[in-house]
Amino acid sequence: MPSKKALIRRPSPRLAEGLVTHIEREKADVELAVEQWEAYAEALRTHGWETVEVDSADDCPDSVFVEDTVVMYKNVALITRPGAESRRVETTGVEEAVARLGCSVNWIWEPGTLDGGDVLKIGDTIYVGRGGRTNAAGVQQLRAAFEPLGARVVAVPVSKVLHLKSAVTALPDGTVIGHIPKVDRPSLFPRFLSVPEESGSHVVLLGGSKLLMAASAPQTAELFTDLGHEPVMVDISEFEKLEGCVTCLSVRVRELYA
Numbered sequence: 001m002p003s004k005k006a007l008i009r010r011p012s013p014r015l016a017e018g019l020v021t022h023i024e025r026e027k028a029d030v031e032l033a034v035e036q037w038e039a040y041a042e043a044l045r046t047h048g049w050e051t052v053e054v055d056s057a058d059d060c061p062d063s064v065f066v067e068d069t070v071v072m073y074k075n076v077a078l079i080t081r082p083g084a085e086s087r088r089v090e091t092t093g094v095e096e097a098v099a100r101l102g103c104s105v106n107w108i109w110e111p112g113t114l115d116g117g118d119v120l121k122i123g124d125t126i127y128v129g130r131g132g133r134t135n136a137a138g139v140q141q142l143r144a145a146f147e148p149l150g151a152r153v154v155a156v157p158v159s160k161v162l163h164l165k166s167a168v169t170a171l172p173d174g175t176v177i178g179h180i181p182k183v184d185r186p187s188l189f190p191r192f193l194s195v196p197e198e199s200g201s202h203v204v205l206l207g208g209s210k211l212l213m214a215a216s217a218p219q220t221a222e223l224f225t226d227l228g229h230e231p232v233m234v235d236i237s238e239f240e241k242l243e244g245c246v247t248c249l250s251v252r253v254r255e256l257y258a
């Protein structure tokens with residue numbers, strides 16, 4: 001039976017030491033971050049997702065951004081090899097968690113690097129961002145892992161932001177959304193809608209017309225409401241200070257038949 005589980009990982013007490021690449025560092029308030037993370041997890045549960053906590057990794061400041069460590073396609077969990085060396089140790093706990101869930105497990109190997117934040121799935125098309133964290137070998141390995149299972153992998157350049165999904169995600173109808181100044185090549189996507197705020201580019205599909213979005217994108221939420229979607233807003237300000245967005249705080253596991 002198709003599953004509706006979401007992996008999440010409690011913020012590390014060292015969250016404020018997380019990596020910052022494209023923005024100025026602003027000190028994150030860890031206590032507030034934990035509250036925001038709990039509200040985020042609650043929003044997932046309210047909309048029918050069973051949250052599964054990966055064992056926390058207190059020594060890994062960026063471990064809350066669990067999306068970067070694993071890519072799901074069908075029942076296969078592809079454990080990544082994060083582009084930032086300091087994040088590679090995060091994958092151990094995630095590997096244990098997906099194995100416990102009954103996923104089939106595969107890996108990105110050296111010299112490949114790939115962050116889950118660079119992978120956007122729209123049906124059986126998998127866009128992968130080739131940027132600061134994902135290299136060409138990582139793209140090739142992603143292809144080798146998922147194309148035999150029926151996916152078509154499309155590589156796109158990413159230079160203006162941390163990850164592909166910092167620039168674009170997709171609405172339930174497959175329309176790709178992004179804030180134009182941050183998107184390298186909007187023309188690569190068959191249907192593209194420009195949004196007014198950078199953080200409006202990030203949505204997690206909760207099911208039906210519900211979209212989980214950051215509270216920092218109220219104008220984009222209005223645009224989506226006008227188009228018949230139903231935004232569910234969460235404040236993730238402390239994660240945004242570390243270049244995180246709503247997408248990177250969870251990994252939805254939808255096709256488990258265990």
Ligand SMILES: NC(=O)NCCC[C@H](N)C(=O)O
Pocket residue numbers: 018019020021062065067068084087116117118162163165166242243244245247248
């Ligand atoms: N998928 C994502 O957008 N992940 C955000 C990761 C932020 C973290 N501070 C990092 O630089 O790796």
